[in-house]
Amino acid sequence: MKTNTQSFTLVNLQTVTMQIFAALVLLGTALHGAAPMTHSMMNFFTASSQVPNFPEFVFVGLVNEIEVVHYDSNSRKSETKQEWMIRATEDDPQYWQRETEILFGHQQRFKNNIEVAKQRFNQTGGVHIVQWMIGCEWDDETDEVKGYEQHAYDGEDFLSLDLETETWVAPKQQAVITKHKLDNNKALMDEYKHYFTQSCPEELKKFVKFGRSSLLRKDLPSVSLLQKTPSSPVSCHATGFYPDGAMMFWRKDGEELHEDVDLGEILPNHDGSFQMSVDLDLSSVKPEDWTRYDCVFQLVGVKEHIFTRLEEEKIRTNREKPTDKNGINIPAVVVPLVLLLLLAVIGFLVYRRRIRGRWC
Template identity: 65%
Template sequence: METWTLSLLLVSLHGAAAVIHSMKNFETASSGLPNFPEYVSVGMFDELQVDHYDSNTRRVEPKQDWMIRFTEEDPEYWKSQTEIYFSSQQVHKANIEVAKQRFNQTGGVHIFQRMVGCDWDDETNKVVRGFYQYGFDGEDFISFDMKTETWIAPKQQAVITKHKWDHDKAWIAQINHSLTQLCPEWLKKSVKYGSSSLMRTELPLVSLLQKSPSSPVCCHATGFYPDRASLFWRKDGEELHEDVDHGEILHNHDGTFQMSVDLNLSSVPAEDWRRYECVFQLSGVEKDSVTRLDEAVIRTNAEKPIDTTTTTTIIIIIAAVAVLVLAVVGFMAYRKRKGEKLKDFQV
């Protein structure tokens, strides 16, 4: 059963220089996790989430406003995609059990995943890479090789699946069509609906943070878009490469990004701090965002002394709140006394 969701074949429009666009759909089935949905599917393009489905809500939800416009021509689109995901949920649930048998496992926590997608070059109109791969408990299980049109089995337990799928020529043709034809077609169509949103640039809030006076100073930038950005320290106008620690670009819940870079100042005299500055650069924005190192603007976790008057006031407030809570609890107790109321690889 082919469960590839075409709504996920979306384009990245970060600028004229960026011609490689990426789509990926991640499906995760789990067992032994009582507080986690047994199936979750997330659609991503260039690290931006575009839709979501899970076994608790049992419906596909768009995560970008332009995704709604993208599918206005087909009123039944989201309903049909929900049915596809529900079917995929059943298949992956069965696949977990098959994988557990292959690895001679019974209980415990297990994760089965599938990732489908492509990287596409809009200048050559060709697919650079196609993705169709499965994983079990955090390790590769089996993947499709577009060049040889065969399946690669890195685990002995997947060999039986490889033999079965290599002989399914109809399904191989379907996968090839999805990765080489449908992907670029839907990438082009999405330009019409998503360009205004995807071409935007959002500058971050930049802060200087420090856990303690002896800790490195962290320059933290959050809320920027797109993710093609850089953050670094420089001294006297020259970028620093020593005594710095670069963090990864991370996602924010609203679709923007965050990143940080630490600077070790343990051997730098206080009078030299003014020579340092943190620089943020965003693709498509000519002007850099520069934050000069200044002890006065550093946010820190170091405790500040509290005078006696402040301490006394806090104690009085806490005592008053405690009395109020006891009164409410007593009243509630009184009222209570008064009686007030996928393709399945199984062979």
């Protein structure tokens, strides 16, 4: 399933929601690039069956790779993730109620779509995933607009819309039935063309107007190297970046590492910015080879990278200083004793000098 040369790739939906959302952010970026004057609105629908600890239906709406709307089958409520979206929809009091009703309808249809797909692929039970992405991008310099619609099933391309030829592309034999049905529905194609050329760009422009200060915000983080104990992995920790579309990884001799590396989730800070960490296991690395490693942070849409070389003196640790068997901090005791001893020696020398002065 392709739009021009791009492909829609399924994320691992057995991870937590934040990991899924992060992957979708990067996916949306890959689809339309990171041109400074290009804005995007992408809507991601995900339906699943028998996925543990995950809603059967999830909707995520993104503007410029930032989550602005969320709905899932557990809450059954469409709600904003950005304060400026409240202002953007004030002129339409029924907006959120209407969105909730629309998404509940999609929830019911997607549940049926999974059953249809299982029949076509001659499947019964087990874990299955259906995904749909639809959206548009707008270049505020040239005023050019583009639209995308793609579908995936169980991690593989299933169906996509080619707006140039006004036809559907079916890379799977099981999707050909749907392709022919949609190709013959000219009224539906006219609706799609209106959505991609009018409705979607107009709504996107409105959201960019209200959310400009947040949507165009790009904050680079501070990066630190942390280690709990000498045998613990070294954690490269970035905090204070915005938005949450970011990549972080370890390199050796300039090549990205995939082994002995543990990438953490992107987590929110209290001030609205984000943080993330990536750990490196150094148990099999000689100390003299540490400088061959560095940590790389990249914020989506920003060309600048942050490189942090692995050097022992840069590592911050919360390791406690050695204590004696009674739990007393040894340096805390030794230092005063040394000072007292030094003062005693000085006092003794002064005393001797005074005595010698009397007898000479």
